[in-house]
Amino acid sequence: MKVLLIGCGLTSTATAYLLRARIPNIHLTVWEKARGPGGRASVRRGPKGISVDLGVQFITTDSSALSKYSVIYEQLISTKTLTPMDCKIEGLSKSNNQNNHFIAPNGTNSLVKYFLNNANVDCIEFERRVSAITSSGKVISICGSEEFFDLIIITVPAPQILQMECPMSQLVRNELEKVTYSxxxxxxxxxxxxxxxxxxxxxxxxxxxxxxxxxxxxxxxxxxxxxxxxxxxxxxxxxxxxxxxxxxxxxxxxxxxxxxxxxxxxxxxxxxxxxxxxQVVNSYSNSPGCVILNESIPIIAGGDCFTQSNFNGCLESAYTICETIENLKI
Ligand SMILES: Cc1cc2nc3c(=O)[nH]c(=O)nc-3n(C[C@H](O)[C@H](O)[C@H](O)COP(=O)(O)OP(=O)(O)OC[C@H]3O[C@@H](n4cnc5c(N)ncnc54)[C@H](O)[C@@H]3O)c2cc1C
Incomplete structure (x- = not known):
């Protein structure tokens, strides 16, 4: 099965990672409009090899999400991709103080790279912005190139889904239009x-x-x-x-x-x-994790706008996308 993931942020790469383990003989391609991986978990590099986390700063999780996604957290912690946040923090709200906080010592895009490397993605192309998808599975990028896929997973922010020409019902379009961001x-x-x-x-x-x-x-x-x-x-x-x-x-x-x-x-x-x-202010109605935009050649939209705007929200969406694909029985 030839699968395209559009976007190379946390949701897309966590989905690729889970799909690789669950579905045999899957061929995974990632197309990303930016020059590198990360999306909102990107890093800016400065002189002398130093860098800053531009988006995601640290991962906050309560114990229930920590145990729900223990398979992923255990791997990220055992490989030191995530380590406990033990620096001096001032002004953190009291409710947040009761949670577990982790940082990515090599920059938050190392989380995306971890998922990518362990998903063994077959093909990844940067500077490839998708402009249109047809109901027959043809995906067109702004450079004019076209390719057919058996399954397409879109993980870009809701307004950027709407910027693509893509089959979807009026109901889904209306709901996507209601999603707002800061x-x-x-x-x-x-x-x-x-x-x-x-x-x-x-x-x-x-x-x-x-x-x-x-x-x-x-x-x-x-x-x-x-x-x-x-x-x-x-x-x-x-x-x-x-x-x-x-x-x-x-x-x-x-x-x-x-x-x-x-x-x-x-x-x-x-x-x-x-x-x-x-960050998502108003998420997609009832936060379903993902939605199916097209059935004949499945087009599925996921990402933090279908859950909540944080790392656990991306994991929740990735798991829901995988379960949706398994239920399609293709
Ligand atoms: C300033 C800031 C601070 C944050 N702080 C935290 C934090 O401390 N902790 C936390 O857990 N979360 C934090 N978040 C939220 C977190 O970054 C997001 O929830 C998460 O990164 C979303 O991942 P995603 O993969 O769903 O989407 P994205 O990361 O947005 O990935 C979507 C990707 O799709 C690409 N794309 C878009 N359109 C196209 C197209 N047409 N064709 C091809 N590619 C396309 C984009 O370039 C992008 O790389 C923060 C976000 C921001 C912006």
Whole structure:
């Protein structure tokens, strides 16, 4: 069976990983519009091999999800792809304090790479943006190339599903249109050496512009590495400045960092990233895990918008996609 997964984020690669173990003789292809794997679990690389987690910061899980997905968590922990988060965190809400927190010491895209490597994906192509899918299983990308598949799994944010030409009922289209996301900007700074003198490593801020700041090398336990810092804006800032670009937001965010931390030295390099579709605010009705868009050649849509916007939400969607495929008996 020739399967295409569209998108190369957590949901897609966790699905590929589960499918490989469950369905013999499956041929897995991944097409991703970006230049590398990760999606919203991406990493930005800086000078001297340092990096920051641009999207997912840490994995939070309660004990019930930890046991529900124990097979996956045990493997990620035993391979040290995930390690307990034991850095100094300031301002974490009390309810969150009771959960388990993990970090990915090699960057959160290492989770995606773990799933990809262990799924033994047969073919992966980056810079391949899908523009249309037909009910006969033909998938067309914007570069004009076409290929037929027996099963297509879409794991992209809901508005990006709607941007594709794709068969689906009016009911499903209406429900996808109701899915909403927050928008967030990130501002990252790379230094030449460990230089920031703060008691905390990660801090939740009480500020209108920035909600969160992490000295990411220290979050990952690398206290001797050059400092790499990432700020995330608040949901409210994202909502008010949704039309700003990375370039137009740069000075505003740079000035705000200087206002909040006037004693910090000048970094070697700064960048802004805009997550237009950051975290799901209103998920797909009843959070079904995935939906079937087309039956003849199955087209299934999954991702965090069908569950919740976090790592466990992606796992839940991946498991539901696999169960849906098994029930199709193809
Ligand atoms: C700023 C931020 C902070 C976050 N913090 C946390 C956190 O601390 N902990 C946590 O658990 N979660 C966090 N999240 C949420 C988490 O990142 C998401 O829930 C998760 O990464 C979603 O994964 P996904 O695979 O469903 O979607 P995505 O990661 O969005 O993957 C979809 C992929 O599809 C690709 N794509 C889109 N359209 C096309 C197309 N037409 N053709 C081909 N490819 C396409 C995209 O480029 C993308 O790579 C955060 C998210 C953001 C943005």
């Amino acid at each position: 928008t967030r900007f990130t501002f990252n700074m790379f230094y030449e050496k460990p230089i920031i003198k703060e008691e905390w490593d990660v801090k939740f801020l009480d500020d209108k512009t920035f909600r969160y700041v992490s000295i990411d090398n220290r979050k990952r336990g690398q206290y001797d590495a050059p400092d790499s810092v990432i700020f995330h804006t608040t949901k409210e800032f994202g909502e008010t400045h949704v039309t700003e670009t990375r370039e137009s937001a740069y000075q505003m965010l740079f000035d705000k960092v200087n206002e909040l931390f006037p004693d910090w030295p000048s970094p070697e390099l700064c960048n802004v990233h805009k997550w237009l579709y950051s």
